[in-house]
Amino acid sequence: MLISNLTSSIDHLMKVPCALLLPTAAVIAMSVQLPEHPAGARAEAEAAAADSVPPYERKALAPSLTSDGKASGMSTIQRWTLTKERCALGVIRSCVEWEPESFHVVPTRLGMPVVPLGLLPPPPDSGRRSASTNREHAAVRWLETQPPGSVVYVALGSEVPLRVEQVHELALGLELAGTRFLWALRKPSGAAVLDDGADMLPPGFQERTRGQGMVTTGWLPQMSILAHAAVGGFLTHCGRNSLIEGLLFGHPLVMLPIFGDQGPNARQMERKKVGLQVVRDENDGSFDRHGVATAVQAVMLDGEARRGFVAGAAKMQEVVADTERQERYIDELVQHLRSYTVHGDFTTAPPTSSSS
Structure with missing residues (x-):
């Protein structure tokens, strides 16, 4: 029908x-x-x-x-x-x-x-149920070593990939923010990618952030990751599925919409004080490392701001998880x-x- x-x-x-x-x-x-x-x-x-x-x-x-x-x-x-x-x-x-x-x-x-x-x-307990089957995944094992609520999970989908220069600014912004991160990195638009994905990232990025974050170009069990106690925020493109999955677990959002309904979705969530958008150039949509770092720090590290975003996400969690x-x-x-x-x-x- x-x-x-x-x-x-x-x-x-x-x-x-x-x-x-x-x-x-x-x-x-x-x-x-x-x-x-x-x-x-x-x-x-x-x-x-x-x-x-x-x-x-x-x-x-x-x-x-x-x-x-x-x-x-x-x-x-x-x-x-x-x-x-x-x-x-x-x-x-x-x-x-x-x-x-x-x-x-x-x-x-x-x-x-x-x-x-x-x-x-998805069922509210689906992420935790699948966690047992995905426990041996490298990303899940890495999360097991991180403090509760300390990691921002970064996943922008694969439908509209970022350009290489945008990937570099995002990477440098995560480094500048100083918070722990787990990044599901997809092939940038127009890039030839090696198996380990190192050529997609700024020179020396992985060495400098070793211990701070993990980047993977392979499949990730997203629901298991979002359900993990170490994850405290979600950097997302604001596709409808991603929003629902992130808020199912009450995660405040760092929002970087790319295309289609993602912009209206992000503005809607920002009005609800669920998170913060990365500042963009109004004419060409570009963003830089400083805008990424500011948004990530506000959602993950700034005590007063984070408490407000966590409260806003909890209100939306009540809707999604009902x-x-x-x-x-x-x-x-x-x-x-x-x-x-x-x-x-x-x-x-x-x-x-x-x-x-």
């Missing part, structure tokens, strides 16, 4: 009801033109959508929305519009508790009912989809757990 691309023509011809799988509400609140509605609600929605999108983010996003797809010959906007026209319902991987400031504006902006799917977090609430969202979505067989449409108000 859920689609994120073109609705199947067979579904359309056979009149099978389809639902549009939506991104985070923060993205929709930011990017979709607000229709006319009462002034009070409009002002509230506009305040929620006032995301101060930096120029570099708009420049990066525009080509991907308007250029023709290599296979389909249609732009992202064209596919989105056609899909939306053929769907009777929106389903969003979110919930009111996760983003109350923007969730309520989504149905109005899209002009269709929208049902929360919840956050789909298994009963998240399962209830799935159950209510199933009920809503089944109601189509009775009522024949999705025009009735979707169920919600926000007051449960």
